[in-house]
Amino acid sequence: MYQVEASKALLKPRLWFRRPESLRVSRNVVMLGMTSMLTDISSEMVATILPIYLVFSLGASPLALGAIDGTYRGAAAVVQVASGFMSDRFRRHKQVAEAGYGFSALGKVALVAAGNSIGGIGAIVAFDRIGKGIRTAPRDALISLSSTRDNLATSFGVHRALDSVGAFLGPLVAFGILLVAPARFDAVFFVSALFAFLGLAVLVLTVQGKPWRAPREETTPPSVKRAAGLLRESKFVLLLVAALILSLTSVSDAMIYVGLQRKIDFDPAVFPLLYVITAVAFMALAIPIGRLADRIGRVPVLIGGFAMLFVDYAALMSDHIGYAGLILCLVALGAYFACSEGVLTAVAGAALPDDLQASGIGILITVVSIGNLVSSVAFGALWVTLGLQQAVIVFAAGLALALLIAAPLLVRSQRSAPLHG
Amino acid sequence: MGSRNAKILIALVVLCVVGGGVYVAVAATGPSGTDTDQQPVATDVLDQADLLVRAVDPKQPTLNGGVFEVDDGKVHRGGDLSCERVYYAAGHGICMGVAASGVDYIATVFNERMEGGEHTIPLQGLPSRARVSEDGRYGAMTVFVTGDSYLESSTAFSTRTYVVDMATGKVVNQLEQFSVTKDGKPFDAVDFNFWGMTFDPTDSDRFYATLGTGDHHYLVEGSISGEEMKVLRDGVECPSLSPDGKQIAYKSRLGHSNRWHIRVLDVATLKDHAVAETRSVDDQAEWLNDKTLAYSDGTNVYTVPADGSGEEQLLVKDASSPVRLEEPLIGT
Secondary structure, eight states: OHHHHHHHHHHSOOOSSOOOGGGSOOHHHHHHHHHHHHHHHHHHHHHHHHHHHHHHHHOOOHHHHHHHHHHHHHHHHHHHHHHHHHHHHTTOHHHHHHHHHHHHHHHHHHHHHHOSSHHHHHHHHHHHHHHHHHHHHHHHHHHHHTSOTTTHHHHHHHHHHHHHHHHHHHHHHHHHHHHHSTTOHHHHHHHHHHHHHHHHHHHHHHOOSSOTTSOOTTSOOOOHHHHHGGGGOHHHHHHHHHHHHHHHTSOOHHHHHHHHHHHSOOOGGGHHHHHHHHHHHHHHHHHHHHHHHHHHOHHHHHHHHHHTHHHHHHHHHSSOOOHHHHHHHHHHHHHHHHIIIIIHHHHHHHHSOGGGHHHHHHHHHHHHHHHHHHHHHHHHHHHHHHOHHHHHHHHHHHHHHHHHHHHHHHHHHHTTOSOOO | OOHHHHHHHHHHHHHHHHHHHHHHHHHHHSOOOSBOOOOOEEOSTTTTOEEEEEEOOTTOTTSBEEEEEEETTEEEEEEEEEESEEEEETTEEEEEEEOTTSSOEEEEEEOTTOOOOSEEEEESSEEEEEEEOTTSSEEEEEEEEEOOTGGGOOOOEEEEEEEEETTTTEEEEEGGGSEEEETTEEOOOTTOEEEEEEEOSSOTTEEEEEEEETTEEEEEEEETTTTEEEEEESSOEEEEEOTTSSEEEEEEEOTTSSOEEEEEEETTTOOEEEOSOOSOOOSOOEEEETTEEEEESSSOEEEEETTSOSOOEEEEETEEEEEEOSSOSSOO
16 A cells, blocks of 8 residues: 555654664554544645635625634534543444544535535534544544554654644645636535545545454443543543643643734734644654653653743743744744644553543543633633733743643553553 | 455545546636626716725625726726725725635735736735725725634634735735723733724824724724824724814624614714614725715615715615725726
């Protein structure tokens, strides 16, 4: 398969240390990464043009899209705990993930068929969000179950790198199509549906549903009671508390971009470049950071990743930063994403029993998204009442405290982890 | 992965590449549509007025419409300008619309012969408001920016308001960079949005605009050279100064809805009154003279007396973005 070859090229080490054989990731992880990449190309193609399509072709108010998106984000958070447990309960991680990717693919097909109404678009965004909610926990569980103790973080790094390549390529593909076929949104929707379909096909045809660490059929499947018992299991609770306080004290990237914009008099047309630089840094750093985490320890790398936010906090507190400072901030932000996104899930994977991987990861993602939401609201409120500088000082102090508390909690959550490998 | 599955996957990839390629190729050779050929229709309501308007296709009001001069009840198409929002003063015009690709927005700066293309400005979002100062020195453009999708930033929507040097066709500043004071104290919040600039007819450095934050829509007064603004009062959106600089026409939001009524404010006293138009209007009104307003409901241009008397009248059918012309451009 040429994809495998291509992905192997991606994994070719550019690192300075010798690569032990155990740091290779399983083909399952690469294939799950390909699925995510293709699905993300598909989703980002649509996301890029949806605002203008709504307004331009359907005459909708720009406010409509924000309302649509906000509503379904909440729905997705609820779905992921349920889908995580269902995949553990019935030992059907792959099938549940397929349902999630299938939902999104179906949404894209519907967009081609009936994209001409606001209600239709709303339903499709809903499908995409719910699909994302359904697939995330079982997919991450599959990545975890396809890995060993030695390459867990690398596996997540490989997956997140491929995923972000998709997020990066999607808008380019969409713009490319519109460059040759101006204003033909239907062509973008059609190609997007094909990418979503291919992503699903890679998952169905190439991903092994029962990786070697998957619980054996003859063992008793976990009950609701046992899954709920995760919340009384001290190691997992320590992890959740650590993840919650870290997410509560992290300023969202959207807020950081707005803040940075106030610090530098740059051409407003350059603004989208901020996202691009961060995305490229994330893409480039995901695999090396995963490897580093497997080599020197996941917890130190995770803590270091969150500490990267201090670079951005310092910039937001200073009066003026130059272009070099700006780029440093964006790279730090990308590194923070690479750590918090993949390594955190790897830490969870290592702390969770094999038969409750998806349930635990589902709970973790939900806790983190609640933390992020509260942090955004709180930061906005502080900005209004105290001003940007003071708000950042409060968050920086909070993050420093959170890191001091979280570090020992995370270390303890990893102690005698149930993961055997 | 079995070799059977591998073969199926390769077949699917080939199928998708061919299918997608054919579809895009057919689309590329087919009709594109970012512009409408619709023509506005003048009425004889106000035959002494000389206006620029932008044509609206009632079926697809968001397509770029041609720019027309309406003079003495006659409609003239000048040049090939086509956009969503237009403004003009003293030899300098701005035409903001969708770029040919259909995904980008672009503003074209044009001259008194209605020739554009020498200067274009890429826009970061949906065109909303355009103004040019009376002396043609500065232009102001407001766009709606919708959430950038990279890494799922959650900003639902925001506005950006740019200041353009009309002679060079370059953006020289944006209101988001200006400092704001309220009751003499610095004022700042993460959700600041600015829109709807209007210039002082006697001093193009001075302007009024709207500052939106939380539930408030403040009228701000500012200076371009000083890069500063101060809050004057709440509840004023899309201000528009009269030619004599004494009154501000604006849209007043009805409760928390997205519906507005046009009201007129006295600059000296900040006292205001309603006009006879009772329907909701989402537009930055234009003064035809010191006593008369023109505005669009999205498909037609209407006129109404500014003092609250009389009633609204249809001025130009299938048009929006009315601009008062001091002297005819092409209709001579």
